[in-house]
Amino acid sequence: MTDLAAAGEPAKPSRRAILDWLLGLSGVGTALAILYPVLHFVFPPARPKGRSKGAVLAGRASELPPGTGRVFPLGAKPAILVHTPEGKWRAFSARCTHLSCTVRYREDLGMLWCACHDGRFDLTGKNVGGPPPRPLPEHSVVIKGDEVYVTETELG
Amino acid sequence: MALERVWSWLDERAGSEALGHLLSAKVVPNHRYSFFYYLGGMALFLLAIQLGTGLLLLLYYEPGVSTAYESVKRLSSEIPFGWLVRSIHRWSADIFIGVLALHMLTTFFMKAYRRPRELTWLTGVGAFGLALGFGFSGYLLPWDEIAFFATSVGTAVAGSMPFVGQALLHLLRGGEDVTGATLARFFALHVVVLPFAALALLGVHLLLVQKHGMSVPPGLAESGRPRPFFPDFLLRDLAGWTLALALLAALAALAPAELGPKANPFASAPPEIKPEWYFYAPFQQLKWIPAHVGPFEGDAVGALGFLILGLLFTLVPFLDRKAARGERSPAFTAAGIAVFAYLATLTCYVWLH
Numbered sequence: 001m002t003d004l005a006a007a008g009e010p011a012k013p014s015r016r017a018i019l020d021w022l023l024g025l026s027g028v029g030t031a032l033a034i035l036y037p038v039l040h041f042v043f044p045p046a047r048p049k050g051r052s053k054g055a056v057l058a059g060r061a062s063e064l065p066p067g068t069g070r071v072f073p074l075g076a077k078p079a080i081l082v083h084t085p086e087g088k089w090r091a092f093s094a095r096c097t098h099l100s101c102t103v104r105y106r107e108d109l110g111m112l113w114c115a116c117h118d119g120r121f122d123l124t125g126k127n128v129g130g131p132p133p134r135p136l137p138e139h140s141v142v143i144k145g146d147e148v149y150v151t152e153t154e155l156g
Numbered sequence: 157m158a159l160e161r162v163w164s165w166l167d168e169r170a171g172s173e174a175l176g177h178l179l180s181a182k183v184v185p186n187h188r189y190s191f192f193y194y195l196g197g198m199a200l201f202l203l204a205i206q207l208g209t210g211l212l213l214l215l216y217y218e219p220g221v222s223t224a225y226e227s228v229k230r231l232s233s234e235i236p237f238g239w240l241v242r243s244i245h246r247w248s249a250d251i252f253i254g255v256l257a258l259h260m261l262t263t264f265f266m267k268a269y270r271r272p273r274e275l276t277w278l279t280g281v282g283a284f285g286l287a288l289g290f291g292f293s294g295y296l297l298p299w300d301e302i303a304f305f306a307t308s309v310g311t312a313v314a315g316s317m318p319f320v321g322q323a324l325l326h327l328l329r330g331g332e333d334v335t336g337a338t339l340a341r342f343f344a345l346h347v348v349v350l351p352f353a354a355l356a357l358l359g360v361h362l363l364l365v366q367k368h369g370m371s372v373p374p375g376l377a378e379s380g381r382p383r384p385f386f387p388d389f390l391l392r393d394l395a396g397w398t399l400a401l402a403l404l405a406a407l408a409a410l411a412p413a414e415l416g417p418k419a420n421p422f423a424s425a426p427p428e429i430k431p432e433w434y435f436y437a438p439f440q441q442l443k444w445i446p447a448h449v450g451p452f453e454g455d456a457v458g459a460l461g462f463l464i465l466g467l468l469f470t471l472v473p474f475l476d477r478k479a480a481r482g483e484r485s486p487a488f489t490a491a492g493i494a495v496f497a498y499l500a501t502l503t504c505y506v507w508l509h
Contacts, residue, residue, distance in 0.1 A: 043323070044331050073422045076333065094424070099312035099442070099455060101305050104424030115425040116309050117443040131454050133447040 055142060055149035058091060062146050069105025069112070074152055078102045079139060081150060084123045085110060089143060091150040092125045092136035103136070112136065178366070183382035184389045185372045189266060193370055195259035197393040201400060202252035203358075206290075209245040210347065217297065219343040221336040224299040225418045232415055243408035249291055251404070253434045256284050264492055268371035269472055270479040276368065279361040281470045286354045291432055293346040296339060304419035306431050307342070308334050313442070316456040317463070333421070374482050436506035437499040438462055465495065 013021075058072045058081040069082040071094050078094040082105055092112070094102045101116035111128070112121040120129030125136040142149045166172040184193055216235055218227040231238040260280060263269060269277035296307040311334065315325030330337030372378060383389055416426070431439050438458070445454040468475070478485035 043326055044337065047331060071422055071424050078422045098447075099309045099316070101309060101425040101429075102421075102423065115427045115429050116305060117439075127447060131442060131445055131447050133453045133455075 055151045058148050058150040060146050061143060061148055064148070067107055071102060071104065074139065074150060079150060080105065080112065081141070081148060082112070082123060089141040089148060090123060091139040091141050093139070096132055097127065097134040097136060098130070098132040179386040182366070182385035184385055185370050185378055185382050186380040187372060187376050187378045189262070189373065189376070192262035192266065194393060194396055195255055195262060196365070198396055198400060199252060199255045199259055201397045202248050202255060205248045205404065206245065206252060207351070209241050209248065212241045213245060214347060219297070219339055221299065221339060224297060224339060228298040228415055232413070239412050240408055243412040244404050246413040247404055247407045249294065250433060253287055253291060256287050257434070260284055261496065264472070265489060266371065266373040267476070267479040267485065270476065270482070271473070273364070273368050273371055274473040276361060276364040277473050278470065279357050279364065283354060283357050283361060286350055286357065288434065290346060290350050291434060293342040293350065295432060296342045297346060298415055299339060299419045300416040301419055301423065301426055302416050302429055304334060304421070305425045305429055307338065310431070313455065313459050316453065316459050318456060318460070374479065375484050430506065433503065433507070437502040440502045440506050
């Protein structure tokens with residue numbers, strides 16, 4: 001074989017080279033066969049969104065005078081119900097649009113405030129200060145007697 | 157006599173005489189910055205403390221959203237010396253990262269990363285990254301309010317990275333939100349994945365340190381004969397470790413680790429929320445960065461900025477060509493001072509506010 005190659009014949013891969021190649025290929029195949037299920041294993045499948053079905057009782061009007069707010073679970077996510085100083089009822093997603101901390105109503109500021117990075121939203125949910133890049137998604141509010149219901153709809 | 161027989165028995169089977177030769181031949185250079193050589197040993201000592209106290213905490217800690225908080229509470233209040241073990245683990249972690257950072261910084265300014273120690277530098281920076289991972293993953297384990305939001309924010313920062321962010325967020329959280337799945341992951345990461353990775357990386361790091369010996373900064377004259385490692389340097393190490401142990405005991409007694417209210421995904425973030433001290437600089441940066449920088453969201457730009465800074469720092473042995481040739485490289489020293497001053501200022505700012 002070496003003599004032939006030296007004599008100008010086209011070099012043929014030796015049996016050993018082919019075996020090495022096949023061995024390498026089977027090595028890569030084995031590695032892929034291990035990696036593929038492992039990679040899929042560590043990324044969990046998406047769960048149902050946990051969206052609330054219909055209206056959720058967010059609080060009682062008698063317990064929330066104007067100029068107060070409270071965080072409550074809406075499906076699997078926190079939401080915030082605000083009774084504005086003007087007497088309007090509003091509800092938003094309570095997840096700060098910056099890095100997803102849960103916001104609170106600050107009476108002294110008259111705003112929704114995120115403690116993590118000093119993000120501020122006005123009472124229409126608009127981002128008005130700090131690093132949040134987007135407004136808070138708004139939910140719809142319905143009052144039935146003393147009960148305040150919130151439905152997960154993104155109006156804002 | 158009996159000791160000699162044991163030694164010779166060991167030597168015949170494990171070649172322990174070679175270890176003895178290695179120890180007697182190892183020396184540490186003597187110059188005006190020699191003090192900084194103690195930092196590596198100090199970090200190693202604190203790591204041993206972390207492994208020891210971590211193993212003890214494992215005897216009582218029960219991962220899971222309905223058990224984690226309760227088990228830490230029981231550990232801190234009912235188990236004899238549980239508060240001490242946990243407090244030392246917390247304090248030692250804080251000091252460990254500080255010592256590692258100093259070790260890395262002095263290595264940087266002494267240009268010890270230059271050829272042929274590039275791999276020693278890379279394994280060291282990698283170990284520092286793992287230490288930050290230890291801190292971040294361990295922070296969630298008590299499952300209290302601050303831990304919950306710190307993890308929400310930290311993982312959301314990872315999620316803000318372009319292209320890979322969402323996948324990374326799901327990988328870290330084990331889903332869309334911080335839940336029991338996140339706690340399980342962080343627990344596995346903290347007590348299995350990171351320790352194995354750290355010990356492997358550290359093994360290579362120490363092997364390389366033995367192979368190349370300690371580096372002397374370019375252009376610095378040695379001020380005397382090198383100091384023998386054994387017993388001279390090691391005894392001084394030991395004195396430092398004793399002081400560190402005393403400091404840890406004092407800190408644990410005077411300021412034991414706290415446990416806030418249990419994590420509640422439906423509560424607002426507590427107003428006093430702050431990460432561990434070594435994340436103060438990125439934390440403050442995220443506060444100050446505007447909502448949008450050009451067409452990009454501010455947090456993504458901030459996170460990417462820190463990532464690029466970290467990458468440049470990691471690759472410094474390959475960027476600093478002058479140091480590689482054994483020459484002085486004042487530009488890299490100046491850049492290092494500027495970055496360090498910036499990070500230190502941000503950290504102090506958060507500390508004082």
